[in-house]
Amino acid sequence: MINVGSRANRINWKKKYKQLQQKNQELKESFRIKCIESFKTRRSVRQVLDVKPDFKLIENIIEAGTSAPCAGDVQNYKIIVIEDELKRKKIGEFSYHQFWINKAPYILVILREDKELKKKYPDNGELYSMQNVAVVIQNIMMAIHMSKLATCWIAVKNDDGIREMLEVPDEYHIDAVIPVGYPNEVPFLEKRAETMALIDFKTFGNKMR
Numbered sequence: 001m002i003n004v005g006s007r008a009n010r011i012n013w014k015k016k017y018k019q020l021q022q023k024n025q026e027l028k029e030s031f032r033i034k035c036i037e038s039f040k041t042r043r044s045v046r047q048v049l050d051v052k053p054d055f056k057l058i059e060n061i062i063e064a065g066t067s068a069p070c071a072g073d074v075q076n077y078k079i080i081v082i083e084d085e086l087k088r089k090k091i092g093e094f095s096y097h098q099f100w101i102n103k104a105p106y107i108l109v110i111l112r113e114d115k116e117l118k119k120k121y122p123d124n125g126e127l128y129s130m131q132n133v134a135v136v137i138q139n140i141m142m143a144i145h146m147s148k149l150a151t152c153w154i155a156v157k158n159d160d161g162i163r164e165m166l167e168v169p170d171e172y173h174i175d176a177v178i179p180v181g182y183p184n185e186v187p188f189l190e191k192r193a194e195t196m197a198l199i200d201f202k203t204f205g206n207k208m209r
C-alpha cells in the first residue's frame, strides 16, 4: 500500500505541482504571444474555397464582434447573414462590382443606426456611432482570422440596391460587407509603416521620449 502521507511523497507532489504551474505559465505566455502575432499577420484574403463553415462558427465570430466596446453602452448595429447564392451575387454587384465575394459561403452585411447616439451625444453622436461599428467589424475580422477563415472588408457602393433587396429600414446605414469563407490563397504580408514613425511623445511631431 502507498503511504501518501509520507514526507518523500509530499515533496514529490509539491515538485510535480510546481512543474505543472510553470508549464501552465509557459502555455499562457505562448498563447499571449500568438494572440498578438495574429493581429500582426491578419491580411485581406480575396480568394475563398467553395466550402461552407458550420454556422456555429459564424455565430461565435459575430459574438466576438458584438463584445466590442460601445460608446454610451449602445449597440447601435445589426448584422444580416446572407447565405443565398443569388443574394450573394447581387451584393457583389452592389459593392463596386466585386463579384469574387459571391464565392464566400457567408456574407455579413453590417448596418448602423445613429439616432440613439445622436440623442445621447448631440455634438459627437454620429462619430461615436461610426466608431462603435468600426470596432465591431475589426473584432469580427480578427475572430475570422483567428478561426483560420478568410475575409476582406468590402465597401458598399449601391446602398439602395442592398437596402431594397434586404428590406433594410431607412434609419439604418449600410456600412460594410464582410464575406467569410475558408482561404484559397496565402495573402502577401504587405509591409506596414514603421511603428515608431507613427508614434510621437508628449507633443505632436516630437520623437524624443
Ligand SMILES: Cc1cc2nc3c(=O)[nH]c(=O)nc-3n(C[C@H](O)[C@H](O)[C@H](O)COP(=O)(O)O)c2cc1C
Pocket (backbone or CB within 6 Å): 042, 043, 044, 045, 046, 096, 098, 152, 153, 154, 155, 156, 187, 190
Ligand atoms: C473601410 C475599408 C474599406 C475597404 N474596402 C475594400 C473593398 O471594397 N474591396 C477590397 O478588396 N478591399 C477593401 N478593403 C481592404 C483594404 O484594401 C485592405 O485592408 C488594405 O489594402 C490593407 O491590406 P490588408 O487588409 O491585407 O492588410 C477595405 C478596407 C477598409 C478598412
